[in-house]
Amino acid sequence: MERTDDLKEKREALASALGRTDALMDDFLSVLKQDFGPGNKSSRDFSSVAEKILPDEEPEPETRNNREPEDERFHMSYEALCSDAMGCTRCQLCKTRTNVVFGIGCTDRPVVMVIGEGPGENEDLQGLPFVGKAGQYLDRWLAAISLSRDTNVYITNTVKCRPPQNRDPFPDEKSACFAYLKQQIQLIRPQSILCLGRPASTLMTGQADSSMGALRGRFFFFDGIPMMCTYHPAAVLRDLSLKRPVWEDLKKLAKYLGLAPAGGSNG
Numbered sequence: 001m002e003r004t005d006d007l008k009e010k011r012e013a014l015a016s017a018l019g020r021t022d023a024l025m026d027d028f029l030s031v032l033k034q035d036f037g038p039g040n041k042s043s044r045d046f047s048s049v050a051e052k053i054l055p056d057e058e059p060e061p062e063t064r065n066n067r068e069p070e071d072e073r074f075h076m077s078y079e080a081l082c083s084d085a086m087g088c089t090r091c092q093l094c095k096t097r098t099n100v101v102f103g104i105g106c107t108d109r110p111v112v113m114v115i116g117e118g119p120g121e122n123e124d125l126q127g128l129p130f131v132g133k134a135g136q137y138l139d140r141w142l143a144a145i146s147l148s149r150d151t152n153v154y155i156t157n158t159v160k161c162r163p164p165q166n167r168d169p170f171p172d173e174k175s176a177c178f179a180y181l182k183q184q185i186q187l188i189r190p191q192s193i194l195c196l197g198r199p200a201s202t203l204m205t206g207q208a209d210s211s212m213g214a215l216r217g218r219f220f221f222f223d224g225i226p227m228m229c230t231y232h233p234a235a236v237l238r239d240l241s242l243k244r245p246v247w248e249d250l251k252k253l254a255k256y257l258g259l260a261p262a263g264g265s266n267g
């Protein structure tokens with residue numbers, strides 16, 4: 001019996017590792033296709049790929065870290081950080097908020113940490129992230145890859161207070177709030193990160209000028225944690241043609257994590 005369990009565990013670990021390798025191969029092949037287009041293998045000159053791998057100068061890493069050790073929030077426990085946020089006046093959003101929306105879900109090594117843009121009206125009223133229409137849609141995406149905010153997901157936002165009229169958070173608001181997010185990541189230690197929409201994706205990748213089309217569907221690393229970017233559920237509700245790319249991105253993340261898609265599409 002013990003031997004069967006052991007074998008099962010080993011098989012699961014192997015399947016998960018193979019999934020990761022396969023996802024990396026997909027990425028590698030797409031680089032090759034971009035660089036050379038379809039064509040005869042023998043005519044391919046791999047020197048530009050070699051240059052990318054071994055550049056003359058150190059490339060800008062796609063990993064973000066830049067923790068400012070002097071910020072007192074980097075020394076706080078999860079509970080202290082949350083209670084600090086409840087009284088935060090570091091930016092102007094504190095003047096118009098009803099509630100601070102800190103985060104919800106699994107706080108100990110969740111499989112995925114979801115990062116949205118900022119609380120909307122319902123979230124501001126309830127003090128909880130993604131509880132409106134976009135949140136219900138997000139829950140369906142998560143369920144489609146066997147994830148749930150009730151068990152193995154943590155959900156938060158780039159800013160913890162609602163921007164008036166649901167405008168995008170301003171850069172100074174995001175940077176005032178960024179230490180909360182970084183310390184949440186440090187304390188919660190998610191196995192992966194999923195950024196929803198452009199404000200979260202540009203902040204977390206450090207690629208401020210990139211479009212969502214350029215950032216989605218790729219793996220980045222934040223503090224060594226694998227990170228995927230995709231469209232925001234609210235954007236998909238406005239433009240249903242984004243459903244397919246989101247589903248592709250979710251499947252890629254699920255494969256990397258060794259998760260079984262629950263079947264069907266993200267509807």
Ligand code: URA
Pocket residue numbers: 116117118119120123128129130131132134135157234
């Ligand atoms: N949109 C977001 O980005 N975050 C929320 O919490 C709700 C809607």
